[in-house]
Amino acid sequence: MAKKSISSTTVPDTVWLGQGRHLGPEPEQDVRRNLIALKAAGVLDGFLDLDPVEAARSTALHPRDESADPGPSARRLFEARWRVADDVTVRAQLTTYDPEGRRKDGEGVAWVLAAEAERAWAEHWPSPATMFWPDSDRVAWDHDTVPGVRLRTTNHLPKDDDELRRLLRDCTRQSWYIHVVVHEAMTPDARGQQPVSDFLPPSLRHRVVEHRGTPDQAQIADFAMKRELSVRMPRGGAVVLPMAGQSPAYDAERFTVRNVFLDGSAPTELLERIKDFAALPRPLPADAEPALTRLRKGWHLLTPDEELVHAQAMVTEYANALDAMTNSRDLYREAAETAHAALAEATGDDGVPGSPALGPAKEDGSALSALTKAFGRFRGPNK
Incomplete structure (x- = not known):
């Protein structure tokens, strides 16, 4: 698959970005129900449900700015506003899209989410994803744009070497998320199968994708990652994968954990490495720039x-x-x-x-x- 272009700029420290695919039958209805429930509970200050064509014509803050147009394949545009830390306002937009070109059955509806706060983002703030999508396993909104990869669960590595290398390339070049590979020294019990992301702070929880290698995949996973990404996979350990266009501050040794005990307890060292990685400057994906521009210049949900x-x-x-x-x-x-x-x-x-x-x-x-x-x-x- 073609490598996606990377912007020369970095993601602002006030911004939270996400994208994915919803595989359920009624994605927009799932969003509406969640927004209505959170507004009634006082979590949200307000929200809007907009037709993208009308939204582009009646952009409130910049009525003549064509960069606020979500594009011809947009299905729906949602806006929400809430406060964190008592007085810090967060504004967020979620746009759903019809997939480009001919769609295979089961690919679902694509979505893009951009949120920005009035000051630098804090990891303990609520995840913007859960302001729009219900945080329930019964709603399949959390599939990455990379096929076969999902948030909020463990994703087992392919057995085939070529498929594994292709997956590593796609995840590091296309995905907006942080990808972590954990090797199981032995097959874990039910407690050890719990995703690492469950132990992360709320704002990081939906920015991390966890991959798992079975006990017999130690050698093949190590070889594939060394060849594709110049990182090593320690037996019974974990590694945070670099992104395309990664900052020189990334050091493979720094983001490698030698031992991860999958016994249901919090893997403290790995969690700290993920937090450190999330704090590094992130290259802004080229396809994320329109979403950020639309959030800033195509905002409709105004306060008095x-x-x-x-x-x-x-x-x-x-x-x-x-x-x-x-x-x-x-x-x-x-x-x-x-x-x-x-x-x-x-x-x-x-x-x-x-x-x-x-x-x-x-x-x-x-x-x-x-x-x-x-x-x-x-x-x-x-x-």
């Missing part, structure tokens, strides 16, 4: 104060436009009056141009000279 500021800005804009139209009208009228005066001077009061046969024409006496002289009065860059 924002509506007042917006109304005042629109009044000022319309007043400036009216002044420009009035000035333009006055300039055209002045130019027309001057032109009529010049024409009258050149032709005489009877409107008939003077004939050069009446006598020798002086240098400034001809009709052409008079007209040129008259128009010369209002020459200049603004005439």
